[in-house]
Amino acid sequence: xxxIADRSLGALVEDGRVHRRVYTDxxxxxxxxxxxxxxxxxxxxxxxxVPAPGDFVTTTLARQPVIMVRCADGVVRVLFNRCAxxxxxxxxxxxxHVENFRCAYHGWTYRLDGALQSIPREEDYAATGxxxxxxxxxxxxxxxxxxxxxxxxxxxxxxxxAEFLGPAAANLDNMVERAPxxxxxxAGGCFETLQRNNWKIYLENLHDGAHAMIVHQSSFTAxxxxxxxxxxxxxxxxxxxVAANGxxxxxxxxxEVASYxxxxxxxxxxxxxxxxxxxxxDYVARLEARIGKxxxxxxLGTQRHNAMFYPAFSVHPVFMQLRVIQPLxxxxxxxxxxxxxxxxxxxxxxxxxxAFANTVHSPSSIVKADDLETYSRVQRGVAAxxxxxxxxxxxxxxxxxxxxxxxxxxxxxxxxxNQYRAWRDYMTGAA
Amino acid sequence: xxxxxxxxxxxxxxxxxxxxxRGAYEAWxxxxxxxxxxxxxxSPAQSDPYDHVSLFFENKALMKMRVxxxxxxxxxxxxxxxxxxxxxxxxxxxxxxxxxxxxRSRFHMAEVQDGRQRxxxxxxxxxxxxxxxxxxxxxxxxxLVNADSPHEAMQVFI
Numbered sequence: 001x002x003x004i005a006d007r008s009l010g011a012l013v014e015d016g017r018v019h020r021r022v023y024t025d026x027x028x029x030x031x032x033x034x035x036x037x038x039x040x041x042x043x044x045x046x047x048x049x050v051p052a053p054g055d056f057v058t059t060t061l062a063r064q065p066v067i068m069v070r071c072a073d074g075v076v077r078v079l080f081n082r083c084a085x086x087x088x089x090x091x092x093x094x095x096x097h098v099e100n101f102r103c104a105y106h107g108w109t110y111r112l113d114g115a116l117q118s119i120p121r122e123e124d125y126a127a128t129g130x131x132x133x134x135x136x137x138x139x140x141x142x143x144x145x146x147x148x149x150x151x152x153x154x155x156x157x158x159x160x161x162a163e164f165l166g167p168a169a170a171n172l173d174n175m176v177e178r179a180p181x182x183x184x185x186x187a188g189g190c191f192e193t194l195q196r197n198n199w200k201i202y203l204e205n206l207h208d209g210a211h212a213m214i215v216h217q218s219s220f221t222a223x224x225x226x227x228x229x230x231x232x233x234x235x236x237x238x239x240x241x242v243a244a245n246g247x248x249x250x251x252x253x254x255x256e257v258a259s260y261x262x263x264x265x266x267x268x269x270x271x272x273x274x275x276x277x278x279x280x281x282d283y284v285a286r287l288e289a290r291i292g293k294x295x296x297x298x299x300l301g302t303q304r305h306n307a308m309f310y311p312a313f314s315v316h317p318v319f320m321q322l323r324v325i326q327p328l329x330x331x332x333x334x335x336x337x338x339x340x341x342x343x344x345x346x347x348x349x350x351x352x353x354x355a356f357a358n359t360v361h362s363p364s365s366i367v368k369a370d371d372l373e374t375y376s377r378v379q380r381g382v383a384a385x386x387x388x389x390x391x392x393x394x395x396x397x398x399x400x401x402x403x404x405x406x407x408x409x410x411x412x413x414x415x416x417x418n419q420y421r422a423w424r425d426y427m428t429g430a431a
Numbered sequence: 432x433x434x435x436x437x438x439x440x441x442x443x444x445x446x447x448x449x450x451x452x453r454g455a456y457e458a459w460x461x462x463x464x465x466x467x468x469x470x471x472x473x474s475p476a477q478s479d480p481y482d483h484v485s486l487f488f489e490n491k492a493l494m495k496m497r498v499x500x501x502x503x504x505x506x507x508x509x510x511x512x513x514x515x516x517x518x519x520x521x522x523x524x525x526x527x528x529x530x531x532x533x534x535r536s537r538f539h540m541a542e543v544q545d546g547r548q549r550x551x552x553x554x555x556x557x558x559x560x561x562x563x564x565x566x567x568x569x570x571x572x573x574x575l576v577n578a579d580s581p582h583e584a585m586q587v588f589i
Contacts, residue, residue, distance in 0.1 A: 188483045189473050192581035218503035226496035235492050242496070334581055339484060351481045363582035364471070364487045366500045369508035372584045377507075 004031065006428040013424045015417065016393040020382040022423070023198040023390075029330040036311050036426040037062035040262075041144075041151040041164045043313035043324055044068045044078055046340070048148065048185035049095070054112060057095045060326060062154055066140065067091050067101075071112040078143040078152040079114045084135040101137065110137045147176045148184060158431075159262075168264035171307035174317045177299045180286035181344030184320070188354050191337040193363055197375035199311070199327040202335065203419060205371060206306040206314060207267040209252030209410025210394065212245040215374050219366040220246035233277060237352060238359040242367055244271045255305075255410040262431070263310025263422025265415040269303030273318045279348030286344055308415075310422050319356040331379050337361045392416050435561055440534050441522045443566045444557065448517040448538070451588055456498040459588065463491050464560050464567045471573040471589060486578065486585060494588075501586065511545035513587050519555065531569055532559040540589060551589055552576050 004027055012019040012028075022028055042061045045068045049057050056069040058081055065081035067090070083090050083103040090101045090110070100117055101110040109117040114137035119125070125132075141156040149172055151161055162169065176184060195202060205211065213220075223242035230236035247270060255268045274280065288296040304317045314323040322338040339357050341350045360367050382390065395412025397405065408414035425431035450459040463469070470480055471487040480488045489497065500506055519538040526533050533556065540551045558570040573589050 189477070191473060191484055191486075192579070194581045194583045196583070215507065218500045218506035221503060222496045222499035225499065226492055230492055231490070235490060238493060239496060337484075347482065354482060354484055357484050358488055362473075362484065362486055362585075364585040366497055366586075369584045369586045370506065373508040373510075 004028065010424050010428045013420045014389075016396055017389040017391050018420055020388050020390055023201065023379060023382050024330055026330055029198075029327065031427060032327070033062050035429070036423065037327070038154045039158055039426060039431070040311055041142075041153050041161055041309075043309070043322070044143070044150045044152050046148055046184070046186045046322075046338075047076055047145060047150060048183075050076060052097070054097045054099060055095075056091060056098065056112075058091050058093065059324075061140075061152060063326075064154070065089055066152070068150055069112050073113075076143075076145060076150055077113055078140045078150070080138045080140065082137065083108055084110075084116065084137060085119075090137065108135075114139055147172055164262060165309065166260050166262065166264060167258075168260050168266060168307055168309055170302075171266055171304055171315055171317045174299060174302050174304065175315065175320060175340065177291070178287070178317070178320075179342035179344060180283065180290055181342075182290065183343040184340040185343060186338055187341035187350060188339045188357075191357065191362055193335050193337065193361075194328075195333045195335060195372055195375055196331060197333060197372075197379040198330055199325055199333040200419070200423075201375045201378050202325065202333055203308060203310070203314075204416045205375065206308050207257045207265060207410055207415050208413075209247075209255055209267075209270075210249070211374070212252065213248065215370045216242075216245035216367055218370060220244075222366070234352070234355055238355055241271055241356060241359050245367065249411060253409050253411040257408050257410055257412065257415050259406045259408065259415045259418035261422075262425075263419045264308055265310075265418060266307035267305040267410060267415075269305045269318055270410075271305070271318070273303060274300070277348070279346040283345050283349050286346075290344075308419075310419055320350075320353045321357060321361065323361075392420070435532060435566070437522070437524055440524060440532060440559065440566070441536075443559070444519055444522060444534070444536055444555070447568070448519055452515050452517055454513075454587075456501060456588070460491060460494045460498060462568050463494070463571075464562070464569050465491060467491055467568050468570045469494055469573075469588065470570065471575065472578055474579050475574065475576075477578075486575070486582070487573075487588070497588075508584060508586055509544075513542060513544045515540055515542045515587065525556075528558060530561065532561065532566075533557070534559065542587075549583075553578075 012022055045057050050070040053070050053072045056067050058067050067079045067081045070076050081089050081091055085106055085108050088103055088105040090103050107120045111117050116135045140152045143152040144161040146161055220243050223239045227236055227239035227243050230239050255270055257267045259265045306314055306316055308314050312325040320340040324336045326334040328334055337357060339353050392413045395408055395414055447462055469487055469489045473484050473486050477483055517538055517540040519536045521537040523535050525535050536555045538555055542549055553573060553575040556572040557568060560567045560569045
């Protein structure tokens, strides 16, 4: 692998443009894994997935296998999924419940918090220099939960979770506050999806209001017709969700996008979430019963579309959706889509959120099909040497470069410029 | 209903698969009853299309919406055309449900787009209505063996 000096890395990102190598270069991809994904707080899972001690889920963070487990003391911890003996994966299941972890290779067992419990024929280690105290499964350097959302970091230093999340945490607050019982749970399965593009290309589309009427013309045209002929509420909802991409530049230009420190951002919602259907009114009444009419109005009035926690986590607060981003290769990205259920809400709400996920984020989505095609065209296009720079100046303020206010609209690429400021800081060690 | 034999049902399934392989999506959607559903669960043995996400869960209106998008000149995702080929077999009449015929079959489907081929395989469960116009699909359920694997875009019906 080429050694890339920090200075030349920084030179790949200017205010308003980036070099195409950031999408294609395997050496840069490797460094991103170490310097961005190896240092940021990454979403691991939701506490509701492990309600009881011994419940665990497995996942991958920065290409490393990890276990999120509820320990005997009730605390959710995150372990490297690796036996201290010969390195085998200890938990091979996606999810499960155990009294303790037992390696399938030589039968070493560990307590839920990773502490070594037993080694078959441990006497064979007598006088070998083997140190039992160093034979635990290792905890990740840091793990913490924010209102049920569990994050971990592969480095011990850096900002704590609350500082990392910054003002964007308000989106997670809003999701929890929308639940009549003030709590959320993962429910209804998961879409595991693959994109043939660099992970950044996906992030760069999340608040891009200028693409919708171009990329999604085929689907919103079909959806406008379908909405008119919809035989029932759920069909009409699904068609309207697709049709909403047909908003014009003026409408998209009125949508506020906020950029925050460390590459995070969020965008005002553009799909109608309120409804006159009785189950929705029942939901609002249940929410008001807990937090009062004024507060409920405030919570439901906070309509955000995608919120982005750079580099690997995005939520849709209104439709209760999580997206977990895993770069697999410079030109291959996995995005897992989860739905949260609001505790205490009528089942109608969850069904509508499932319908939203089916419509917009299923692998079969007629919306996403054209997004994925576009992302892949960017990936293929940047292989061309005709002009090495990708322009990101749309909507740039005339103010001095690098001094953007953080407030922009869905027609501005300000949030992408903000992502690249974070990219440069992580990659050159300034973050 | 007793007049509908296994051979007739199998012939219907073959013709249905053939419509999809020929890209005759409008004619395929017409095979569904007005209250018909097309469902591809996202998990093996998923029992519920409402509280759990699905790869596809579409009534006739939504199927038509998909087809209309496929026919749009700016459906960028299918600028490179999609071609499919299905083989189905192991056809078993599984009984009847309120006068409808329930039939199970196994299928393999190759899908090619832009030089890239992938294979889907699994179980088709058809619930077929016997109408004056012949057999019609009330429900087509597709249980993919890789339902819960990571997937790229699925633009055409399976």
